[in-house]
Amino acid sequence: MLSIVTYGRNDNYSFNLVKRTAMSFNCLAEVLTEQDEILFVDYNTPDHLPTLPESIWDTLTDKALKLVKVIRISRDLHEVLKGDSVLPVLENISRNAAIVRSNPANHWILSTNPDVLLVLSSRWQDINELLLQTPDSFYEMPRFDIPESVWSSLYRSEPKSNMTMLRDWIVANQVAVVETVPDWQFQKFLLFDAPGDFQLAPRDYFFRLRGFDESMNKYLHSDSNLAKRMWMLNGCRTDHLLGNLWVLHQDHYLSGEWTKNFTGILHNHLGTKVSQQNDVIANDKDWGLQDVPLPTFSLLEKVASQRTSFFQPSKASNGDLPLNREPRWHTQSVYRTCHYDPTILALYLRESLHIVAPKSHVAYLGHHLPSLNAIQKMWKELSPSGAPVCDLRELAGRGDPVTPGVLLVDCYFQRSEYWDKRIRLVQEQAQRRLEKGRITEEEALEKTSDFTNSADYKAWEAELLSAWTELLPSVRLRPGAFVILLGCSVDYDLHFKFMQTLAKRSAKSNGRASEHQVSQSQNSKLMAHARSGQAHGRMGLTRLRMLSSLSEWWSRSERNAPLATTELRPLYVHHRLVVSRVEGPQCPQSTT
Numbered sequence: 398m399l400s401i402v403t404y405g406r407n408d409n410y411s412f413n414l415v416k417r418t419a420m421s422f423n424c425l426a427e428v429l430t431e432q433d434e435i436l437f438v439d440y441n442t443p444d445h446l447p448t449l450p451e452s453i454w455d456t457l458t459d460k461a462l463k464l465v466k467v468i469r470i471s472r473d474l475h476e477v478l479k480g481d482s483v484l485p486v487l488e489n490i491s492r493n494a495a496i497v498r499s500n501p502a503n504h505w506i507l508s509t510n511p512d513v514l515l516v517l518s519s520r521w522q523d524i525n526e527l528l529l530q531t532p533d534s535f536y537e538m539p540r541f542d543i544p545e546s547v548w549s550s551l552y553r554s555e556p557k558s559n560m561t562m563l564r565d566w567i568v569a570n571q572v573a574v575v576e577t578v579p580d581w582q583f584q585k586f587l588l589f590d591a592p593g594d595f596q597l598a599p600r601d602y603f604f605r606l607r608g609f610d611e612s613m614n615k616y617l618h619s620d621s622n623l624a625k626r627m628w629m630l631n632g633c634r635t636d637h638l639l640g641n642l643w644v645l646h647q648d649h650y651l652s653g654e655w656t657k658n659f660t661g662i663l664h665n666h667l668g669t670k671v672s673q674q675n676d677v678i679a680n681d682k683d684w685g686l687q688d689v690p691l692p693t694f695s696l697l698e699k700v701a702s703q704r705t706s707f708f709q710p711s712k713a714s715n716g717d718l719p720l721n722r723e724p725r726w727h728t729q730s731v732y733r734t735c736h737y738d739p740t741i742l743a744l745y746l747r748e749s750l751h752i753v754a755p756k757s758h759v760a761y762l763g764h765h766l767p768s769l770n771a772i773q774k775m776w777k778e779l780s781p782s783g784a785p786v787c788d789l790r791e792l793a794g795r796g797d798p799v800t801p802g803v804l805l806v807d808c809y810f811q812r813s814e815y816w817d818k819r820i821r822l823v824q825e826q827a828q829r830r831l832e833k834g835r836i837t838e839e840e841a842l843e844k845t846s847d848f849t850n851s852a853d854y855k856a857w858e859a860e861l862l863s864a865w866t867e868l869l870p871s872v873r874l875r876p877g878a879f880v881i882l883l884g885c886s887v888d889y890d891l892h893f894k895f896m897q898t899l900a901k902r903s904a905k906s907n908g909r910a911s912e913h914q915v916s917q918s919q920n921s922k923l924m925a926h927a928r929s930g931q932a933h934g935r936m937g938l939t940r941l942r943m944l945s946s947l948s949e950w951w952s953r954s955e956r957n958a959p960l961a962t963t964e965l966r967p968l969y970v971h972h973r974l975v976v977s978r979v980e981g982p983q984c985p986q987s988t989t
Contacts, residue, residue, distance in 0.1 A: 398525045400499035400600065401425060403511045404438040404491035407449040412545055412649035416553050417512040418449060419456040420647065423556040424514040426461035428524045433503070435461070436495035437511065438468045440486045441475040449511075454700040456553050465696040468494055474689070482614035483662060489609035489619050490686065496608050497685035498693060499600065504528070506603050508596040508623075513540070514645040516560050518718045527641055534636045535602065535627040537588045538595035539575040539724075540646040541567055542972065544748045548647045563645055564718075571721040572741055573643070579730035581842035582672065583621070586628035586635050593620030595644045598627055606630060610679040615665040616658060622665075625674045643718055650971040651748060660967065728846040731853040735810040735884040737973050742883060743771040745972040746805075747779070749881055753803055755780040760787045760799050762868050763807025768883065772805065789868045800873045806865075806895065808884040810857045823848045858891055865895060869902045874979045880965055882975040887967060892975060896965055 405418065425435055439448035446452075450467050457465070470491065478490060492508055499506060505528055521527045543563055551559045567573050576590040606626050613619050628635050650656075725733070750759070759776055761769055773786045787799060812820075827841040836844070874880070880899075885892055965977040 398503055398528060399429065399433045399505045399507060400495075400503045401429075401433070401435045402438075402492055402495040402499065402506055402508045403435070404440055404486065404488065404495070405449050405511050406440050406486055407442040407446050407452055408485065411654040412652045413549060414649075415449075415453050415456070416549065417647045417649060419453045419553040420548065420551070420556070420559065421511050421513055422450070422453075422461045422465055423456075423458045423553060424560055426458060426464050427556040427560065428515050428517055429460075429464060430523055430525050431463070433464060433525070434500055435465045436468065436499060437465060438470060438491040438495050440470045440491045441472050442469075444472055450696050451699060454696060457696075458554060458556060462697040462700070463695075467694055467696055467699070468498060469692040470494065470686075480614055484614065484616065487611075487614055489611050489613055493608035493611060493680070493685035494691060495685075496600075496603050497687050498691075501600075504599055505597060506600045508593070508609075508620075509644075510594055510646075512647040512649065513594050514560060514563065514647070516564050516643040516645060516718070518641050519716055521641065524642070527638070531638070533599050533602075534634065535624075535631045536595070536597040536636050536638055537592050537624065538597075538637055538639070538642070538644045539577070539589040540591050540594045540644040541573055542646050542648050542745075544745060545648050545651055546748060546751060564643070567643070567645075568719075570741070570744055572744065573719070573721045574738070574741065575639070575720060575724040577724050577726055579728050579733045581728045581839065581846055584726065584728065585633070586624050587621055588635055588637055591646070592624050594646055596620060596623060596627070597638075598631075602627060602630060605678075607678050607680040607682075607684045610670065611684060612679070613665045613670055616662045618665040618667055618670055621667075621671045622674060622679075625671055626677050626679065629675075629677050639720070639724070640718060648748070648971070650969045651752065653968045656967055656969040659970075728842060729849045729853070730846075731850045731857065731889075732810070732812065734886055734889075734973055735808050735853075735857055736812070737809065737884045739765070739768040739771045739809075742768070742973055743775050745974060746772065746881070746883065747775050749879070749974065749976050750776060750779055750803065753879060756783050757802035758784055758787065758800070759803045759805065760789055760801035760872065761805045761807065762789045762864065762872070763805070763809060763883070764790065764864060765807055765809040765811075768807055768809055789871060792871050793867060795871075797871060798873050799871055800875060801878065803879045803881065804872060804874065806880065806882045806885075808857070808861060808882055808891070810853070810860065810884070812853060813856070816852050816856060820845075820849050820852060854889075858894075861891060862894065862898070865898045869898060872902075874899075876979050878979045880977045880979065882977075884973050885975055886973070887970055887975055899965070 405414075409415070422435060422437075429435070437448075437450050439450065442448055448467050448469055450457075450465055454462065475485075475487070478487060496506060496508075515524065517524060517527065543566070547566060548559075548563070551562060553559075578584045578587045578590060606623070609619055610622050610626075613622060624635065757780070759772075761772060763769065769786070769788060776783070776786050786805075787801065789799065792799060824845050827836070827844050830836045831838060831841045882892065882895065885895075964980045966980045968976045968978055970976070
């Protein structure tokens with residue numbers, strides 16, 4: 398009934414690829430039936446190496462071995478197909494190759510990634526029972542991120558217990574928080590952030606669309622393009638399955654590969670390929686390499702002589718799948734980022750602090766006591782005998798310098814009662830005009846979103862710049878130190894203003910301001926670019942995926958305008974955290 402489509406290559410991409418893939422295959426197979434299939438397109442693996450599924454077959458369950466089918470696209474074929482792309486894998490061609498070779502008897506196709514797990518509510522024995530009760534439509538789902546240290550601690554060959562343990566981890570830590578798209582322009586067809594981890598529709602829908610747009614051979618937004626075209630095909634409707642299943646994603650941000658790709662590779666054009674996408678059908682009639690005889694094989698048959706039996710624990714009962722709070726559909730992207738839940742953010746910050754030396758000195762620059770308390774508690778667990786987290790506010794005015802190994806810059810923001818009232822009044826005014834037919838629903842969303850983001854941003858900026866000006870002079874950062882912004886994003890100009898403030902402070906403290914100033918012309922371009930996003934209501938977590946040109950511009954300007962002894966190189970960005978490392982003559986260009 399269901400064909401799951403995914404892709405990859407045997408290149409050890411990012412954090413512990415082989416374990417992520419094995420756990421995903423095993424857990425996906427556990428919710429499928431014998432009539433279903435997992436189609437994996439192995440794309441551009443060097444010819445002398447086995448495909449990724451072949452290289453991990455001995456870590457798969459018997460059921461996964463039976464369901465996984467491999468389609469191999471060679472390096473020679475990639476050289477013919479890639480055109481001007483610099484990517485080692487062409488995602489859309491890979492997915493399409495699997496779609497056109499999927500079992501015609503299967504009614505549904507799920508396009509996902511090979512690091513995803515599906516956890517069903519207890520009322521469903523398998524995903525087919527759910528799909529039998531599901532009307533034909535296009536479905537998206539939010540994903541819940543599982544930190545590296547959590548999923549890495551599990552046995553890859555025990556899918557039932559793994560899903561139970563990960564479900565219980567989410568419930569215990571209350572991280573079943575839905576990340577909706579905080580931008581009214583995309584919210585109608587992109588219900589959730591990171592839509593590519595779950596895109597479900599009848600097989601016929603994919604064929605009527607002619608699959609993913611194969612002209613998109615750059616980085617990002619292929620899933621958004623498909624979502625837009627599916628939405629149009631489906632009568633301007635996109636549905637979800639909240640309450641029936643969870644989509645769990647095994648994090649792999651610590652390696653820095655995602656940030657490297659995001660900031661250094663040309664992206665597909667968001668405007669042309671998503672915002673202005675008006676064509677439902679993509680590609681020509683030979684889409685998906687239908688005319689190319691690709692090697693396709695059953696993984697079980699390929700490795701039948703080497704099979705290993707795995708112990709299968711008894712099936713545990715599964716309760717309901719409650720969310721920790723209802724999905725937030727309102728479009729307030731600034732507040733979404735900076736008004737975070739300290740207990741949840743601390744879970745992901747733990748992943749960053751887990752990799753630093755236990756004796757490292759950690760300094761906190763901020764004013765939010767719940768965040769500081771959560772960080773202090775977490776650091777005490779990681780470094781029981783180390784120095785406690787230093788609160789820079791306690792040093793204000795003393796003139797005592799601090800040289801931390803980790804500087805935590807808290808960008809938490811609490812909206813004042815005054816602005817809460819003003820925003821409510823604007824919302825109510827727009828609602829009244831909408832009810833009277835004076836404006837459209839989109840105009841009402843645009844008006845309230847723009848006003849809210851602008852008001853929040855101005856207050857947020859004033860509050861942070863004041864704190865940075867007061868407290869940064871007491872900080873001395875050496876090459877190799879980590880600087881982590883909490884509740885911010887690289888596509889806010891506040892991120893760049895922090896770097897500018899840090900550079901000016903460093904130049905002043907070294908008495909070399911004239912030598913190490915940030916280029917004013919470059920900085921003004923950068924600020925103008927960031928503010929253009931603010932003016933159009935496109936700021937927030939989702940813009941991290943959308944505004945590729947901003948990060949590319951910063952990458953170029955960063956090389957041309959080094960920030961004195963405190964030049965920061967972004968390592969990775971995840972869950973309202975921007976993790977950077979101080980670079981300098983004594984610090985090699987290496988990631989964590």
